[in-house]
Amino acid sequence: MTRLFNDPARFTDDMIEGFAAAHPEHVRAVPGGVVRARPTRAGKVAVLTGGGSGHYPAFCGVVGPGFADGSVIGDVFTSPSAARARSVAEAAEAGGGVLFLFGNYAGDVMNFGLAARQLEGDGIPARCFAVTDDIASAPAGQTARRRGIAGGFVVFKTASAAAEAGAALDEVVRVAEHTNARTRTLGVAFDGCTLPGADAPLFTVPEGRLGLGLGIHGEPGVSEDTLGTAEDLARALVTGLLADRPAGTDAGGRVAVVLNGLGATKYEELYVLWGAVARLLDEAGLIxxxxxxxxxVTSLDMAGCSLTLTWLDEELERLWLAPADTPAFRRTAPREPAADQAAAR
Known part of the structure; x- marks a missing residue:
């Protein structure tokens, strides 16, 4: 249950105020969300993540050098309005245009699309891209209908790294599209989440069961199964993702992996699960x-997790490993082999 709030109707506004106060070195609050504390260089593409609140660290937690330039924040599990999106874009835009990145949900597609058209009318190049990584939400032949869940984190990271490196708007969009096409996610829920001020969860899962194919806005799974061991769950997640391997990728190879907790699954549990996942990936020839x-990418206090695989090529691996410094995610530059050898001596 979400216990700490003042007025439930102001939950998101209060959260933004506290978030900006806690991380002044990274972000500043603007109407509609947050942007980087310090302006980016002139001519850089502004990459903006966006969606309803309730998913922290997504979406505002990844604003900072190497990652997003700003985040458009809606009410809990609610698409932000076009006015909010336009406000944040105008605050973040530095002359290189704007890319809105979000999950494939009708409200987000509509509102971010409207904001982009309004910006274009004002002479600011603006594009949108909706992530579609959730394999449970539509069959393989209908990937454009799939929802965006935790795999959006990888898409946001690679597109943001491309923009940070100086890529033009069309090139940053291409990177987002390329990453999304090679990204697959499958999630499970052990119990539902409760909105601020509500006295009951949005859904429940029977004891000893799990919901397979959950959403991140309080949607239950598309089916139920028995909750077995961590090994059983790891096998179900890995097998499901490998069965939906993107066309044109190798059966083996190198992958970005996100084992994501949804808000109420303890890190120790995730590491138990990761041990099994890592063994299964190794058996499948994946590194x-x-x-x-x-x-x-959480869902308030939902108990559950998801597994994301992104099949990497040389470009995507470089962007996945690129440095970033944000309130919720930090990555240093990869160590050179010579430095590793020197440290070992």
């Missing part, structure tokens, strides 16, 4: 590259 295990 995890800087895997992330923890809470990156």
């Amino acid at each position: 995890p590259v800087r895997p992330e295990v923890g809470e990156l």
Whole structure:
């Protein structure tokens, strides 16, 4: 249950105020969300993440050098308005245009699309991209209908790194599209989440069961199954993702991996699960590259987790490993082999 709030109707506004006060070195609050504390260089593409609140660290927690330039924040599990999106874009825009990145939900597609058209009318190049990584929400032949869940983190990271490196707007969009096409996610819920001020969760899962294919806005899974061991769950997640491997990728190879907790699953549990996942990936001939295990795209207090695989090529691996410094995610530059050898002596 979400216990700490003042007026439930002001939960998001109060959260933004506290978030900006806690991280003044990274962000400043603007109408509609947050942007980087210090302006980016002239001509850089402004990459903006966005969606409803309730998903921290997504979306505002990844604003900072190497990652997003700003975040458009709606009410809990509610698409931000076009006015909010336009406000944040105008505060973050530095002359290189704007890219809105968000999950594939009708409200987000509509409102961010409207904001982009309004910005274009004002002479600011603006594009939108909706992430579609959730394999449970539509069959393989209908990937454009799929929801965006935790795999959006990888898409946001690579697109942001491309923009940080100086790529033009069309090139940053291409990177987002390329990453999304090679990204697959499958999630499970053990129990539902409760909105601020509500006295009951949005859904429940029977004891000893799990919901397979959950959403991140309080949507239950698309089916139920028995909750077995961590090994059983790891096998179900890995098998499901490998069965939906993107066309044109190798059966083996290098992958970005995100084992994501949804808000109420303890890190110790995630590491037990990761041990099994890592063994199964190794058996499949897949090499995890800087895997992330923890809470990156949550759903308030939902108990559950998701597994994301992104099949990397040389370009995507470089962007996945690029440095970033944000309130919720920090990555230093990869160590050179010579430095590793020197440290070992």
